[in-house]
Amino acid sequence: MPKPAIILVQPQMGENIGAAARAMCNFGLEDLKLVNPRDGWPSESATANSAGALDIMPPVEVFEKTADALKNYHTVYATTARPRDMRKKVMSANHAAQDIADKQSQGLKTAILFGGERAGLTNDDIALAHNIISIPVNPDFSSINLGQSVLLVAYELFQTTNDTTPENLPVGDSAPVSHKELNEMIERLETELEDRKFFRNPDMRPSLIRNIRNSLTRANLTEQETRTFQGIISALIGNKIK
Amino acid sequence: MPKPAIILVQPQMGENIGAAARAMCNFGLEDLKLVNPRDGWPSESATANSAGALDIMPPVEVFEKTADALKNYHTVYATTARPRDMRKKVMSANHAAQDIADKQSQGLKTAILFGGERAGLTNDDIALAHNIISIPVNPDFSSINLGQSVLLVAYELFQTTNDTTPENLPVGDSAPVSHKELNEMIERLETELEDRKFFRNPDMRPSLIRNIRNSLTRANLTEQETRTFQGIISALIGNKIK
Numbered sequence: 389m390p391k392p393a394i395i396l397v398q399p400q401m402g403e404n405i406g407a408a409a410r411a412m413c414n415f416g417l418e419d420l421k422l423v424n425p426r427d428g429w430p431s432e433s434a435t436a437n438s439a440g441a442l443d444i445m446p447p448v449e450v451f452e453k454t455a456d457a458l459k460n461y462h463t464v465y466a467t468t469a470r471p472r473d474m475r476k477k478v479m480s481a482n483h484a485a486q487d488i489a490d491k492q493s494q495g496l497k498t499a500i501l502f503g504g505e506r507a508g509l510t511n512d513d514i515a516l517a518h519n520i521i522s523i524p525v526n527p528d529f530s531s532i533n534l535g536q537s538v539l540l541v542a543y544e545l546f547q548t549t550n551d552t553t554p555e556n557l558p559v560g561d562s563a564p565v566s567h568k569e570l571n572e573m574i575e576r577l578e579t580e581l582e583d584r585k586f587f588r589n590p591d592m593r594p595s596l597i598r599n600i601r602n603s604l605t606r607a608n609l610t611e612q613e614t615r616t617f618q619g620i621i622s623a624l625i626g627n628k629i630k
Numbered sequence: 631m632p633k634p635a636i637i638l639v640q641p642q643m644g645e646n647i648g649a650a651a652r653a654m655c656n657f658g659l660e661d662l663k664l665v666n667p668r669d670g671w672p673s674e675s676a677t678a679n680s681a682g683a684l685d686i687m688p689p690v691e692v693f694e695k696t697a698d699a700l701k702n703y704h705t706v707y708a709t710t711a712r713p714r715d716m717r718k719k720v721m722s723a724n725h726a727a728q729d730i731a732d733k734q735s736q737g738l739k740t741a742i743l744f745g746g747e748r749a750g751l752t753n754d755d756i757a758l759a760h761n762i763i764s765i766p767v768n769p770d771f772s773s774i775n776l777g778q779s780v781l782l783v784a785y786e787l788f789q790t791t792n793d794t795t796p797e798n799l800p801v802g803d804s805a806p807v808s809h810k811e812l813n814e815m816i817e818r819l820e821t822e823l824e825d826r827k828f829f830r831n832p833d834m835r836p837s838l839i840r841n842i843r844n845s846l847t848r849a850n851l852t853e854q855e856t857r858t859f860q861g862i863i864s865a866l867i868g869n870k871i872k
Contacts, residue, residue: 411778413771439773482789524792529655531681536653536781543782547724550766 390497392465392488392545393419394538395457397513398504400426406437407535408502409448413441414539415546421449421457426504454501454513462496463488466509466517467537469530474511477519484521485544500541505534565614573614573621574601580625632739634707634730634787635661636780637699639755640746642668648679649777650744651690655683656781657788663691663699668746696743696755704738705730708751708759709779711772716753719761726763727786742783747776807856815856815863816843822867 394412399405399422409420422429429450435442442448451457458464465484466476479487488498501517503509514520523540525532532540578597587593609617636654641647641664651662664671671692677684684690693699700706707726708718721729730740743759745751756762765782767774774782820839829835851859 410773414767414774414778416768441771444771480789524789525656526658526788529683529686531652532656536656536778539778539781540785543785546768547722547766 389492389549391417391419392492392498392500393421393461394542395421395423395454395499395501396425396504396534396538397423397454397457397501397509398426399502399534400505401534402427402431402433402435403437404505404534405431406434406439406442407533408538409434409438409441409445411535411539411542413438413445415542416549417542417545418445420445421451421499423451423454423457425450454516458499458516460497461499463491463498463519464501464517465498465519465521466501466514467503467521467523467541468514469508469522469525469532471522472511472514472520474514474520476514476517478522479519481521481523481541481544484519485541485548487519488545489548502534502537563611565609565611569611569614570604570609573618574604576618577621580621584625631734631791633659633661634734634740634742635663635703636784637663637665637696637741637743638667638746638776638780639665639696639743639751640668641744641776642747643776644669644673644675644677645679646747646776647673648676648681648684649775650780651676651680651683651687653777653781653784655680655687657784658791659784659787660687662687663693663741665693665696665699667692696758700741700758702739703741705733705740705761706743706759707740707761707763708743708756709745709763709765709783710756711750711764711767711774713764714753714756714762716756716762718756718759720764721761723763723765723783723786726761727783727790729761730787731790744776744779805853807851807853811853811856812846812851815860816846818860819863822863826867 394408394417396405396408399408402425405422405425412418412420425431429448449457465479465488471478488500491498500521501509501513503513521541523532523537574597577600581587587596604617607613636650636659638647638650641650647664647667654660654662667673671690691699707721707730713720726742730742733740742763743751743755745755763783765774765779816839819842823829829838846859849855
């Protein structure tokens with residue numbers, strides 16, 4: 389599925405353009421356009437701060453006017469930090485990411501506008517957009533920079549199009565212990581404890597065993613950890629460790 | 631509701647500590663602890679890069695050992711970039727934020743560990759944690775820095791505890807037009823069009839009017855915009871604009 393374009397309008401510092409490019413690569417975006425960058429293009433500081441991203445992305449296109457950069461797009465999103473006196477749909481980054489994914493899956497091309505460091509997008513730029521993206525932030529400390537804004541929007545887009553539920557994230561290599569092996573360990577523990585008169589009150593024995601079983605089950609032991617516990621039992625009862 | 635602590639373990643560059651502090655303030659966190667920062671503490675470069683955040687946060691606490699920094703916490707999360715051969719619950723930042731909010735609301739204190747720039751957390755540090763947070767990222771370009779990792783986790787925490795659905799975000803100041811005013815405008819347009827023989831085929835008139843009504847309704851006009859359109863109609867039919 390094609391990905392949205394990121395368009396930086398009148399960005400000032402090359403460092404921030406580099407950070408934006410890096411954030412885009414981190415989250416699988418590659419279409420970066422610049423409108424009227426203050427210090428020209430290409431930029432050494434952008435390349436240095438992109439951590440290699442600008443080397444692997446397609447060439448960055450540079451335009452004089454925002455409208456020219458938007459020529460081929462169907463739906464445009466403008467990011468703004470402060471509310472503007474314009475009637476447009478305002479979306480959080482999270483909801484915008486979902487909306488963008490929907491549009492892209494319908495074959496519509498989308499672009500996201502980010503303004504320069506000093507004052508953000510002009511009202512004329514925002515008038516070119518269909519929707520506004522407002523990143524929710526602490527109102528008492530709301531300054532986030534250009535690179536961070538691109539990072540958060542790119543992150544939300546990546547989350548929308550990649551299944552990142554915990555089940556799909558890697559877990560450690562060790563295999564979980566089978567019920568049989570865990571049970572053998574617990575039964576052996578019970579036997580050894582009985583031999584050592586651990587269960588002074590026979591009435592309490594079932595609930596004590598149940599508590600031990602509960603806690604060891606909750607620990608989700610691996611095979612290796614279970615073998616380690618078997619070794620611990622052997623050591624504690626005075627068996628030589630083989 | 632209390633907020634989770636952010637603990638940076640053996641951070642190297644002051645700039646990244648400052649960026650982490652800034653990101654914390656952006657998203658309403660304030661409990662920052664450092665374990666064994668390479669260049670000592672306080673740090674001029676951290677202060678400079680925090681954009682004022684370190685001036686308004688409570689003093690940063692510094693510890694020799696990770697376990698000491700964790701003394702007062704019930705549930706600990708370790709952030710890791712690469713999978714480790716350990717059996718722990720692995721959560722995306724999004725799911726971890728929800729889990730942390732649940733824990734905090736139960737009165738449990740939570741802390742999130744971030745490793746240093748070069749190699750992340752040691753396996754010994756991770757063994758102190760109950761859960762692993764893995765930020766989902768493009769596997770082909772996965773280098774995100776310390777400040778960015780803190781930013782993304784803090785952002786997710788903020789989203790979990792603040793309702794950021796679009797309806798709760800600010801919309802432009804102009805009031806939406808009432809149905810009555812919109813209808814007056816459309817009916818006037820219809821009358822003027824009729825006077826000018828716009829409707830050549832009377833059978834088509836209802837569907838043409840319906841199309842116009844649909845498009846103008848979909849535009850969600852404001853009162854001001856509706857007045858502007860009334861002015862446009864006046865201008866087009868040759869009336870002097872008052």
